[in-house]
Amino acid sequence: MSNSNIRNFVVIAHIDHGKSTLADRFLEITNTVESRRMKEQYLDQLELERERGITIKMAPVRMAYTLNSKSYILNLIDTPGHPDFSYEVSRALAAVEGAILLVDATQGIQAQTLANFHIARKAGLKIIGAVNKIDMHPPQLPQVIKELADLIGCTPEEIHKISAKTGEGVENLLEAVIEFIPASSEAPLQSEMQAGLALIFDSFYDDHKGIIVSVRVFDGEIKDDDEIYLIATNTHSKIKEIGYFSPQLKPTKKLTEGEIGYIATGIKDPKKIKIGDTITLNPKHLALPGYEEPKPVVFVSFYPEESDDFEDLKKALQKLKLNDSALKFEPDFNEVLGRGFKGGFLGKLHFEITAERLEKEFKIRTINSFPSVAYKLGDIFISNPKDLPDDFNEIQEPIVKLEIITPIVYLGGIFQLKKIFRMSDIQTQNQRDKVLITAKMPLAELISDFDDKLKSVSSGFASFSYELIDYQKADLKKLEILVAGEPIAGLVRIFPKKNIESEARKIVERLKKILPRQQFSQAIQAVAGGRIIARETIPALKKDVAGYLYGGDRTRKMKLWKKQKKGKKKLKTMGRVKITAETFKKMIQ
Ligand code: GDP
Ligand code: MG
Secondary structure (H helix, E strand, O other), X not given: OOOOOEEEEEEEEOOOOOHHHHHHHHHHHOOOOOHHHOOOOOOOOOHHHHHHOOOOOOXXXXXXEEEOOEEEEEEEEEOOOOHXXXXXXXXXXXXOOEXXXXXXXXXXXXXXXXXXXXXXXXXXXXXXXXXXXXXXXXXXXXXXXXXXXXXXXXXXXXXXXXXXXXXXXXXXXXXXXXXXXXXOOOOOOOOOOOOOEEEEEEEEEEOOOEEEEEEEEEEOEEEOOOEEEEOOOOEEEEOOXXXXXXXXXXXXXXXXXXXXXXXXXXXXXXXXXXXXXXXXXXXXXXXXXXXXXXXXXXXXXXXXXXXXXXXXXXXXXXXXXXXXOOOEEEXXXXXXXEEEEEEXXXXXXXXXXXXXXXXXXXXXXXXXXXXXXXXXXXXXXXXXXXXXXXXXXXXXXXXXXXXXXXXXXXXXXXXXXXXXXXXXXXXXXXXXOEXXXXXXXXXXXXXXXXXXXXXXXXXXXXXXXXXXXXXXXXXXXXXXXXXXXXXXOOOOEEEEXXXXXXXXXXXXXXHHXXXXXXXXXXXXEEEEOOEXXXXXXXXXXXXXXXXOOOOOOHHHXXXXXXHHHHHHHHOOEEOXXXXXXXXXXXXXX
């Protein structure tokens, strides 16, 4: 049985090309969201998404539409565009049959347009091309249409011309989804069984309903009173509620083959939920192909600002992991900052977003170490720079293959970044007025401030994507920072030998400005290979803050003394050197 009236699709695009705005128009046309409740980028529900104006989480929504007096159910999944969240995209792709590939006509094809296109192709999806923002009348429109048609392998006439802002062409596009995207999978996977079989493609925690999984049913049906079995974690549970995304949770009686919806699992332990796992009613069933485990590439240790928040932080991370299966963490301990976690992330933005979600959704503020990549020392991986010995034979670092798309005029500026970011094997390929640059670059450089620098040399017009390809031998050294003779945990970093002195200078100068004065003078020293390679001194405080208030004003003096006392209490002691959490945060930035 195949559900001929169901279409499951994603919208994929480079960041800011208009996916979420297009989803808004779809929600309106299909009357999914009442017009009085409609707001821009409706599917970006996380507070953080609204604040930052970017999509972080995939967001599924079910819509109803009638075409030629036949009614259809359309399941749309909006996806993030930033490379750090491409794991979200790839999971969404496994739950659908088709994709709208959206390109901002004023920008043309960008690095993430290509990257997402290739993932969608590989997933075997039917791809419909659309150029957006035609209300801006970009002069290059015909050319962008041609480029997109060439990429997808269709005719320029088949590319939809739309404005997600004004709604022009959007209804046509929705009808094309019904016409061209296949209705659920052609051959049911285990048709003779016809029992419920569903793929978990996401999960989250709901304060009232507990652990909820987002599913795509691939065979049979699942009813709201069924007993389910999760194959990978060997777990039985009685369903508490079943439903679909409207986009709010909307309970229903059952989900049938081809449908996308949610199941409130009744399971309490987050460890029992594995993204990519198969839910079935018959434990004898074989599992659906799941997902490749994402590999973390950026590592950061983080600690609760208030040390008694450790248990809360642990619980928060477990809940967050339900909603972010790419998140990896393990307990960590730091002499100064206490108990915390070492997290593995898919990129620097992924880490930043995690820290912000902890603060916003769980009210836990954290202090973190510098992000690091994992270095290879023989057979062992070192992802915390402090674990690197002073002496070693050979160290290898992770290398990415970088693809940059830029208008030709900025090529010179981008080449200037070559040396700073240790780019190699650079190749260029002209594509009309643009250039596709491919290059190799250490991942460590990518997570420094490559993103910002590329934007600034190209006035924001260059975009990039990357993938980890290799480990290569590198000339690196460990840099430690000592304040008043004590090493400051969390400030150890690894740098290329040839940059280490200039980096060390920069760091000590910065710290001199940030660190508060103490009753004694403090030396800031940068040490590499047992040698001090940069130093600064912070002079001592004047002994008595009230000293300058000679004479009579006794009450004013008292106030100041009190304040000084209180100030002392508020200091969080980090070893003998007193550094407040605030200061530590500044040092890391
Ligand atoms: P996403 O990152 O792909 O989800 O992009 P958004 O939907 O968040 O849109 C990015 C920006 O482009 C927002 O400021 C939108 O208002 C704007 N935008 C989206 N579609 C259009 C369009 O058709 N015309 C114009 N002029 N602006 C648009
Ligand atoms: Mg978006």
